[in-house]
Amino acid sequence: GQQVMQIPQYQHVQEGEDFTTYCNSSTTLSNIQWYKQRPGGHPVFLIQLVKSGEVKKQKRLTFQFGEAKKNSSLHITATQTTDVGTYFCWGTYKYIFGTGTRLKVLA
Amino acid sequence: DAGVTQSPTHLIKTRGQHVTLRCSPISGHKSVSWYQQVLGQGPQFIFQYYEKEERGRGNFPDRFSARQFPNYSSELNVNALLLGDSALYLCASSFRYREMIETQYFGPGTRLLVL
Numbered sequence: 001g002q003q004v005m006q007i008p009q010y011q012h013v014q015e016g017e018d019f020t021t022y023c024n025s026s027t028t029l030s031n032i033q034w035y036k037q038r039p040g041g042h043p044v045f046l047i048q049l050v051k052s053g054e055v056k057k058q059k060r061l062t063f064q065f066g067e068a069k070k071n072s073s074l075h076i077t078a079t080q081t082t083d084v085g086t087y088f089c090w091g092t093y094k095y096i097f098g099t100g101t102r103l104k105v106l107a
Numbered sequence: 108d109a110g111v112t113q114s115p116t117h118l119i120k121t122r123g124q125h126v127t128l129r130c131s132p133i134s135g136h137k138s139v140s141w142y143q144q145v146l147g148q149g150p151q152f153i154f155q156y157y158e159k160e161e162r163g164r165g166n167f168p169d170r171f172s173a174r175q176f177p178n179y180s181s182e183l184n185v186n187a188l189l190l191g192d193s194a195l196y197l198c199a200s201s202f203r204y205r206e207m208i209e210t211q212y213f214g215p216g217t218r219l220l221v222l
Contacts, residue, residue: 033210033211035211041215042197042213042214042215042216043150043197043199043211043213044213045210045211045212048210088149088150090211092209094152094163095140095152095155095163095165096152097142097149097150097151097152098149099148099149100148100149
């Protein structure tokens with residue numbers, strides 16, 4: 001079946017360092033969404049990417065959709081302690097969440 | 108506007124029992140999806156309902172069932188509970204059913220513990 005893998009599984013960074021998580025699908029995705037889940041919380045929508053090669057920015061966050069629409073990335077510049085949480089990608093086809101990347105930011 | 112609401116927030120059951128979880132979507136949203144999130148893992152899709160009809164089903168046993176009411180609220184039922192059913196159950200609502208473009212708004216979830 002379709003799988004959506006994310007790497008790394010865990011990432012510890014010093015505050016101010018950059019962070020990137022990668023999302024890879026075994027099949028082509030029509031579009032992809034990114035969610036953030038704080039510890040003890042629920043997933044919160046961050047952004048949706050639809051077009052091949054699309055790049056979107058939200059302040060310190062940069063999202064990219066691969067040309068083949070099978071992978072995506074989320075890059076955070078100059079991490080802050082408020083960035084702590086697990087970041088999930090979500091392929092709208094079959095409603096599959098990625099495995100998630102848990103980010104810890106050390107002050 | 109109120110967000111997605113779920114009840115109860117926490118629940119403790121014993122093996123073999125039955126449980127009903129409830130979800131009220133954001134006003135105007137006609138689609139509700141249910142997910143199971145085991146500790147340390149990503150949410151796993153259980154069901155999607157739109158306009159009171161099941162539109163999608165994940166890989167869960169028949170012990171899991173759901174329905175959507177005319178006011179678009181939804182119930183998730185789990186029969187013959189197993190220890191492995193212990194998880195956070197998330198409900199998400201979205202404005203319209205199109206697999207291509209849907210932003211999901213999640214509720215706070217119901218934490219179920221099966222003893």
